[in-house]
Amino acid sequence: MRIIGAGVGRTGTYSLKLAINELGLGPCHHMEEVLHNMDLQVPLWKDALRGEADWSAIYANYNSAVDWPTAGYFRELYDAFPDARFILTHRDPESWASSFGSTIYTLLSTRGDAPQEMRDWLDMCAGVIEKTGFPSGLEHQQLKDAFIAHNEAVKATIPARQLLVFEVKEGWQPLCDFLELPVPDKPFPRTNHRQEFWDRVSGKI
Template sequence: MKVIVASMSKCGTKTLHKCLEILGYTVADFDRHAFRDREEWENILLYGSSSEQFYKMYRDVDAVCGAPAFYFWEEIATAFPDAKVILTTRNDEYEWLKSFRELIRRGTSSWMFRLCFNFTPTGRRTRDHFRRLDRVLYACPPQGLFRWHYLPNDEILRRRYREHIASVVSRCDDERLLQFDFRDGWKPLCGFLGKPMPDQVFPHENKKGALVGSAWDLEGFKKMKRELYVGVVVISAIASACCVHLLNKIQMAG
């Protein structure tokens, strides 16, 4: 592990992920945390973390970013004492809040997401995992039966944003931390990481939560869709068989 991205969601983490890949790093992001390492994260949430856990989880990658890793940046930094820390922010807490709520709106307004999260085995496990994360990361209240993401009020979310940034800035050693502004382009990022500047335009990923739709390209979400389709086929077959049986009984009775 060489780089820890301590940025909250909707602070350009997907852009930074792309930058790190262009610079040759392998990156563990949200999809890995949510699916491949979900059991390990469940244990961390229930019983606490250790340096050994994080070292075992991320010793095979160069960088880590995304939720919930950003929240545990300090524990991960302890496990990898030579790793550098990068923090990106929005212009202000109100801009971040607007962007974050739009991301959640896009996700929760999708009927396919709702069906998968409530009516497939993988979806229900993932939904319950997200609910536990949301309580830790964003102080989310208990969720209703078919709600998978209900946010607290704006004041609590803005406080979470401010407190996280203050924690990173105050607790991370200055020589180990880069507070990165995307408007500065490649130069400060490459200088901090000791990498030559690539001959590529600086990327800009996930504008206005656009990557929500591409979540279905991730293997975990593909599995949910397969389970949903299988469930529909099985239920349709059972319903058809019941109809045939009922019609036969009616004909015999007639």
């Protein structure tokens, strides 16, 4: 693993995945990969929740990873891949809490109503997100506080020389400087707004 994203969902992780792939450092693992390969990926991540992660199996055929579930395991992944470069995507905590609350958190709070074939995936997601510091039932301010705490924990764990703290609105330059790569001659990917999130979960895209 060359690049590991420590930023939680709704911080531009899907845009970062596309950017990493564009830079030739993929394939990049993202929660979408789990959603599209549930039979294989969900059992592996359930093992990780039990403390029995098989990173070589989880990341087989991937050279990088961002988003949850990866972000919940930044400590373990630093131990497993001490030479990797880490990227902490972040955004304003107020806007993040609103976005997370109206997408991922809402999805998890209503997972009892989900189709049966989605239940194992959603239960795994809930477990990983709780491990990251976001259990069910948090209020808006508590989500903000937990978001800040996660970001501070990442910065306290990963050596500064291996960590880029990054907002996707900054575009290519800081990312390419960190990775020591030339800036592509195309716009930085901008994707996965709230409606797109629901379309991905429902399988429309």
